[in-house]
Amino acid sequence: MTVSTHTAGPPMSRTLQGIVCVVAGMVLFVGQDLLMKGMLTIYPVWMLIFVRSVVALLTLLPLVLWLGAPHRISTPLWPWYLARAVLFAGGFAMFYAAFPFMGLAEVTTLFFAAPLMTATLAAVFLQEKIGIHRILALLVGFLGVVIAVNPTGGSFGWVSILPVMTALTYAISQTIVRKIGEQDTSLVIGLYTISLSGVVIIPIGFAVTQMIEITPELIHLRMTWPVPSFDGLGMLALLGAIGTVAYTLVSRAYQIANASVIAPFDYSYLPLAALLGYLVWGEVPHFTTFVGMVLIVSSGMYTAYRELRIEREANDNPPTAQTVFTPGAPAVILVDALDAEAADPEQEVPSRE
Template sequence: MPTQNKVKGILFILLGMAFFSIQDALIKFIYEDAALYELYFGRTFVALILLVAYLKLSKQKIILKTHYPLLTIFRVICFFFGFSFFYISLTYMSLAEANALFFSSPFFVSILATIFLKEKVGIRRWSAILLGFLGVYIVLNPNFNDFDYMKLAPVACALCYSISMTITKITSEKDNVYTQMIHLYLGALLISIVFFIFTGQGQFDNFSDPAFQFIFREWFTNPSYAWPFIVVMGCIGTFAFYFVFSAYSIASPSVVSLYEYSLIIWSILTGYILFNNTPTQRTLIGVAIIIGAGLYIYLREKTKDQLIATDIPSR
């Protein structure tokens, strides 16, 4: 691989992770002025338009047919509700904590790979997985006498995302990446519309908790303020995906995937600049353990020549 492509790939993955951190920050910034699935719908609609425009301009054929209809439906549902959990967590958790917990996904992917992909995971990687979950425990800092289970939302996101990515390992054999992205976008739009039909008038918004208000708030209560942010969010998310997929296409996944952990660093910086969130020492220790365990799993995958989680973008 040419050195120029390697450097360019690393630059692209760093930019992609930076854009994702900005997107997350925008969600955290406007969650009190929009409903969760209104935001999800708008962001996805903009992203779909930009993706279709890109495919048209690059004269690539838009393929909607999938060779794995049932797996595709299940993958779309897992991905949609996974990131619903993540966006909900941003209403009460710092960007750094949410993203650190999200990066427990390689541990889940490794576990799921042993079950569904028949990958062999040895004692060293099992030890790394356990160590990684120890890092998750440290970040969560649970008080079992009064534990707030809402703190597990990013971990639930990681689990749903891992299921989705495990399915992607199978569907990628015949469905191309753009077809799979369109499926995710169309599925998200359809599910969001269902939520609008049943909750869009705010008929279930009887909660005092900000997270549940975010879920069940009436749609379009402040469109002149919220929707410019939502449109920008959709554009930023599209650029993030563009940089990430470009990085994976021009450089070796074994190189660029390591730099996805920069998302945690970007989240710490963004959280500090925009929300004055400073990670605690305990959080930083937990983050270091999660990253260390994730990197070790990555190295073992490459040593054993098993492509479990490292050849697929994290978002």
């Protein structure tokens, strides 16, 4: 009698798993922003950011409490996290405020100036050394931003500045993370930042509505929040859930694979945004947007390569929150803690039964 045996194929390498996770995360982030753009026709920006923060809080807080040390709820760094929350809330309010006026690819291309700005701010304010190669890469990237903004074009206006301002606020918040170092885990940093963002977005929205006239074209900036229907509640919950899963996938990618391999795949967001923007709304980015996109991506990937190579040589890898630059993502790290205890065999691992 012959017994047939089934031999499983070789397991997927950790590098390939990381690539799959980050690309899947980028797909979900594009989906999140597509959903956000569609829901702006019904709900104001402030309400969507608030709801997304509540959903993330309901996920992150139990996780921090469950995992325990080294994650902590009480932290003396909360003033820094409050500053980051203001930057995130105000910055991404500007990001989403531009959605009704610009194509998804155009908005996100300008946002991806954030890694370039972070490198520049770190060099100026934190005295991080950058060589001639990265200086040239930064100049190329900023040239890409100028071309993408297209200030000489007839369509240039105040809206074109909003994604650039978002990139600047995001870069400042990332510089804060570098300044405070690793005194708290990335999970705690994410918990405080996104939770407080949901709180501070309310006074920010109120202040904006007092300073500008809410015309029909700016209806997505109104402060009146409609009561969602049952289906609307489902869509709002889906918005927060998609973002949370996407954060998890991207965080997992940086946890299991080398960051120098994973980082370039963050830029897969841009062609995905351009493609889905075309398929869903028929958006065709201007030629200058494509040129700027190529320059920004090339500069960002080269800058990341130089930074990661130097950090590998120094054996001082940065926290994941410093390496993930994704539109709409406050660098929340959900899974970096799940395997952290394994690095210290003496530390007691909490039960997960």
